[in-house]
Amino acid sequence: MSQDFRLDNIGMVNRNKKISFTFNGKKYFGYEGDTIASALIANGVHLVGRSFKYHRPRGFFGVGVDEPYAILQLERNNERDPNIRATEQEIFEGLEVKSVNCWPSVNFDIGAINNFLKMFFPAGFYYKTFMWPPSFWYKIYEPFIRMAAGFGEASIKHDKERYEHKYEYCDLLITGSGPSGLASAYAAAKNGARVILAEDKPRYGGSLLTSDVNIGNQTGAEWSEKIITELKSMSNVIVKNRSQVFGYYDHNMLVMSERISDHLPKTQKYMPKQRLWYIRAKEVLISSGSIERPLVFGNNDTPGVMLSSAAKEYMKVYGVLVGKKPLIFTNNDSGYETAIEFKKNGVNPLILDTRKEPFSDIITEAKNLGIEIKFSHVVVAAKGYKKVKSADIAKISDNKKDLSNIENIECDCICVSGFWTPSIHLASQSGNKSEFNEKIDAFIPKKSKQKENTIGSANGKFTLEETINEAFDKGYEVSNKITENNNKVSIPTVVEKKSSEHDKFWCVPLPKGKSYKRFLDFQNDVAVTDIELALREGFRSIEHVKRYTTLGMATDQGKTSNLNGLQLVSDIENKVVPQVGHTTFRPPYTPVSIGVIVGREVGKHSKPTRKSPMHEWHEKNNAVFVDAGVWLRPRYYKQGNETLFEASKREAKNVRKNVGICDVTTLGKIDVKGPDAAEFLNRVYTNAWLKLPVGKARYGVMLREDGIVMDDGTTTRISENHYHMTTTTAQAANVLSHLEYYLQLVWPELNVNVVSTTEQWAGAAIAGPNSRALLMKLFPNSDVSNEGLPFMGYKEGDLFGTPAKIYRISFSGELAYEVNVESDYGNFMWEKIIEVGKEFQIQPYGTEALSTLRIEMGHVAGSELDGRTIPHDASLEGLVSKKKDFIGKRSLSRSAFTKPDREKIVGVVPLDKTTSIPEGSYIVKDPKAKLPNPKLGHVSASCWSVEYDNPFSLAIIKDGKNMIGQKLFAMSPLKNKTIPVEIVSSHYVDPEGKRVRA
Amino acid sequence: MLYIFCPHCGSRSQNEFAYGGDATVKRPELNKEISDQEWNNFVYLRKSPRGKHLELWHHISGCRQWIKVERDTSTHEIFKTYRADELTE
Incomplete structure (x- = not known):
């Protein structure tokens, strides 16, 4: 075409x-x-x-x-x-x-x-x-409405485009590059301020591109071109087009989305599609301009009815005519500018002005150009279905209530102007209250809440001279406050046409016998009758009217409809607009893509992935990984077609029979140093720490102040004033914050320092009856005999030239050691142990086997220390000192924690010795009891005992101690299973703990 | 997003900090006999004032120091920040 x-x-x-x-x-x-x-x-x-x-x-x-x-x-x-x-x-x-x-x-x-x-x-x-019958809603009404509604369809494919985030700081952020934005940016930049000027359109200049004005002997467009060129050349200025500042948050944080390659056919490599800017500005000037208001008349939503300023911009910026037989319908002088532009381009418009006898330069100019003007005239209704074909126009009485001389005239577009609405959204988001300005029939920002000012037409200033003067002054004033410089640029002279006052008239009455739809909200199809109905039905608050009718709730957020809606409500209620008030403006100002909000934090980038130094070895040896917090840990090492169950059983068995090696690098490690370190640990842990000798480790439990177990782990006294604390993988960060809290705020008199060393050490657990023999070969120069390195002992060693730390501690319940070397040597250590361990049938084991080993030993872990258990519940009461005070001790004597039938950890074995009990199952006395079945407790962890070759679980149940030997039931409504079980001791294997001391 | 002045590092964005709750709570001294009620007040009871409030923030992605921040809970205005060992007014 x-x-x-x-x-x-x-x-x-x-x-x-x-x-x-x-x-x-x-x-x-x-x-x-x-x-x-x-x-x-x-x-x-x-x-x-x-x-x-x-x-x-x-x-x-x-x-x-x-x-x-x-x-x-x-x-x-x-x-x-x-x-x-x-x-x-x-x-x-x-x-x-x-x-x-x-x-x-x-x-x-x-x-x-x-x-x-x-x-x-x-x-x-x-x-x-669509209320009746109720069953129709889900099956018929809702699917139908959903199909009929909505603006487009989101892609269900992965978005391959690249979105980025950027943080920026500046002295002054200016939102909008119209006359006020340009002038204030120029004044501030020339005064040494670091300025960001953001423009949502591709072209800078705002209204200067379309208005017939003169600044400093240049046209508006020329002047804006000159200013923007100069701003771009300045090192203290960032100028961004296609960039919408859409949110104003606390402490002068503004968020802007920059559309970088939306307008390009194909994104270049490394070029993002959009970028989200977080801008922290010392000061903000909101120069977001104003949006023309529509006039309301019959069928005013017909294609071809549009804002007169839009028609003008299509001509002046794009060289496009919106119609060849235009009708201009206006209540102010803006419509005349559009009409004059049409005339200049060889098209004859007809102006309908609602005012009776307006007088101004621009009206005279229109008359002189021979443009036909009908005063006291309105459009009653647009005619045409898919495009305006004609319009019924009429003369309106002086009281604006009665129509006469209705006639139909041919036209192909109707350009409407109902005056201007300042865009106060950002100021409102900042926290400003707004006030209604009678002169312009619109809200403007009242008092600045944060460090921000609204200038130009966004502040209700509609003459260029006023705008330019104010903007130059503000730009200087604000920059002077920040930079304390005094470089004032001279303000150019402005030539513009003087306007006459606008008419407050905005809604054309219906002629007798006609029921044209007169739309207020064009996107959500809210008509005058809808608002009238809502008020008849008793809705009064504008917030309620909005939600009931959906006025202003579409993706355009009512930019063109809000004020007319308020006008209507106040007219019906016989109030004035400020009494009705307006609804709250919230970010985003315009729709923002989800992609740019998420940025690069998608998929694997949504959180960091932590890997141990031995990760590559695990990969090469068919490890199947599992997420442990942000860490990736080997869950099992697959051999042939093994399942998880088979592999973990093989690995656990090998630990019990020979020797296994497990990557324990992920454990949290904290260095605790200082003359008061022992005293500090004594307060942090429930058990006694003052007498732990150098070279010995101790297992400790720490509580929160409310008595709940926070974490457990071993801590080793490396030297007089140096302890090496380990935490669980999951709690590492919390424990460090916890320690810092007490050292900095509660007991600042303690001379202790803590620092995380998790990343500094690579750790390998060597567990199994062959572990000592292996250790002897690994450290031929160290005495690692039972006497030389007893249970809970610690010693430094030399691992083929690499300094190593050897801890004799055990999570598996077997004779076991943990060897730590500096992270960079982790892989070396691992490979050496595997190499030397071959003759002892060493096999690596993953977290699944690790769990099996600890469960059948009755060692508690995260699934038991789940934020609800006190030491007693986990059978850790033996570690609770009666003599000294510690964090959370006072809570343990509260009545609920000392009840005789308090929950306690037990072992659970199915009677048939074959059915595995799902984790999370309830333990109940009678599976057929009336619901809700009173539960005794829950199954916290399950495994297949490799020692006895049958399923075994841990459970925390009421009065656990006295339940041992009882036959109960494990119920899992989720898996629809009821399993008869026997309650046994949680220490299923080696209850005396002989193996770890062997 | 708040902009918090860390007395050790300078002004930093809120996402470098972790919120630490009411800074006016004082832990009872160790080994001191206290009633259930007093202990309960310390562990659980917190005021949630609308307006000026002294609270703890932990500069967790910065210097790792706990600081005290005097903030208006309804306007988010921050009046003053203190080091952990500094006396507050």
């Missing part, structure tokens, strides 16, 4: 670069710099979608971020991007977009039947219409 609506000698698009794209499968041409909207309008396309509720035809209403209609779905590199505003998305070669919310096509949409069933879709229809 040829570009019938493209003008020849106007606009800023690059005519030398033709670009083809497809819309709903059809190919169109535009130019570089076009948006989808401008290119489609150039091609005469005005029907791009269907409305949310009634599926009425939708065209273009605005030219930017406020667009309520033209929401499209973008297809790109086989990816789908929903919720794209056609007025913002620039075209590129090969771009594919399609309409949403219509089926089978935008031209013929089945859903449009809703338009004729309007009576079923009043305000709050989802609470009323």
Whole structure:
């Protein structure tokens, strides 16, 4: 199709670069710099979608971020991007977009039947219409409504695009590069401030690009070009286009999304699609401008009805005519600027002005150009279904209540202007209250809450001279406060046309006998009648009216509809707008892609992966890994076709029979140093620590102040004032914070320092009856005999030239050692142990075998120390000192913790010795008891005992001590299993602990 | 996101810190006989004032020092920050 609506000698698009794209499968041409909207309008396309509720035809209403209609779905590199505003998305070669919310096509949409069933879709229809019979809701009504609703379809494929995050600090952030943004940025930058200037559009200049003004003897566009060029060349200024500051958070933190390659056909390698900026600004100037308000009349949602400022921008920026027979419907002078622009481009507009006798330079200019103007006239209703074909217009009485002389006139577009609404969203997000300004019939920010000021038309300043002067002053003032420099730039002279006052009139009454839909919210199909109904039904608070009618709740967040909605509510209620108040503005100001919020933190990057120095060896030896917090640990080492069950059984058996090696690098390790270290440990752990000799380790339990077990582990006295503490993998970070808390805040008099050494040491547990023989070969120069290195002993050794620390501690219940070397030597240590251990039938074992070994020994771990157990429950009461005080001790004497039938850990064996008990099962007396079946406790961990070759579990049950020998039942409603069990001691294997001391 | 002045490191973003609760709570001395009620007050009872509040923050991704922050819980205004060993007003 040829570009019938493209003008020849106007606009800023690059005519030398033709670009083809497809819309709903059809190919169109535009130019570089076009948006989808401008290119489609150039091609005469005005029907791009269907409305949310009634599926009425939708065209273009605005030219930017406020667009309520033209929401499209973008297809790109086989990816789908929903919720794209056609007025913002620039075209590129090969771009594919399609309409949403219509089926089978935008031209013929089945859903449009809703338009004729309007009576079923009043305000709050989802609470009323589809209520009966109730069973129909899930099966029929909801699926139908869901299919009919929504703006596009998200891709279910993994988004391969790259999104980034960036943190930036500046003296002054300026949001918007219109006249006030440019002037204040220039003044502040020249005064030495570090400035970030953000513009959401591709082109800088805002209203200067389209208004007929003169600054310092240059046109607005020329002046903005000059300023922006100079700003870009300054090292203290960051200028960003296609960047929307969408959120204003606490302590002057603002968030901006930069669209880096959305307008490019293909992202280059390493080039992100979008970038999220976290900006911490010392000061903020909000220069986000204002958005034109629509006027409300019959069928005002027909394609071809649009904002007059949008029509002007399509002409001046894109060189595109929105129509060839335009009707301008205005209550202020802005409509005249659009009319004059039409006239200059050879099109004859007709102006309908609601005012009776306005007078200003611009009206005179329009008259002199021969533009036809009808004063005291309004559009009653637009005619035409998929595009405006004509309009019923009428004369309106002075009291604005009565219509007369209704006539139909031909037109192909209706450009409306109901004056301007300042964009106070960011100021409001910052915490500002707003105040209603009678002069402009809109809210403006009141008092700054954070370090921010709103300037220009966002602050209700609608003349350029006022705006420029204020912006230069503010830019200087704010920068002076930060930099204390005094470089003031001179303010250029401004030439503009003086405007006359606007008319407060905004909603055309219905002529007798007509029931035209007059829309307020164009995206959510909220009409005047919906608001009237909500108020009749008793809704009063504007927040309730909003939620009931969905006014302003669409993706455009009511940028064009909010104020008219408030006007209507206050008119009906006989109030004034400030009495009604407005709804809360919340971030984001515009829709933001989930991708850019998530950034690089996707998949494996969502959290760091920690690997031990031996990780590669594990990989090479067929380890199957498991997540342990952020660590990756070998769960088992697969041989042939082994299952997890078979492999872990083999590994555990080998530990009991020969010797095994397990990577224990992940254990938390903390160095505790200082003259008061022993005293500190004595307060942190429940057991006594003052008499632990150098070269000995001790198992310790630490509590929270509420008496619950926090963590357990061994701590070794390396030298007089140096202890090596180990924690569980999961609690390592918490324990360090816990220790720091007590040292810094509670007992600062203790001379102790703590530091994490988890990453500094690689650890290998060597466990099994052959472990000493192996150790003797590994450390031929050290005495590692039972006398030389007794149970809970510690010694330094030399592992083939590498300094090593040998701890005789055991988690498996076997004769066992842990060898630590510096992380860099971890792999060397591991390979040496495997090599030397061959003759002792050494095998590596993973966390599954590790669990089996500790469970059948009755050693507690995270599944027992689950944040609900006190030492008694885990049979650790023997480690609780009666003599000394420690963290959490006082809690242990509380009545609930000293009850005689308090829960205690026990062992559980199925009577048939074959059925494994699911973890989490309840232990009950009578499986057939009435529900809820009183439970005695739960199964915390299960394994297959390699010692006895039958299933074995640990459970924490009421009065556990006295339950031993009883026959009870383990019930798992989840797995639908009831298993008869016998309660036994939790120390299933080697209850006397002979092996570890052997 | 709050911007917290760490007395050791300078102003840092909130995501470097972990919140540590009420800073006015004082742990009973070791080995001191106290009633269940007193202990209960120390372990569980916290005021949750609207307005000025002295709270603990741990500069967990920075210097690892616990600091005291005087903050308005409704406006998030931070009036003053203190080192752990500093006396508060």
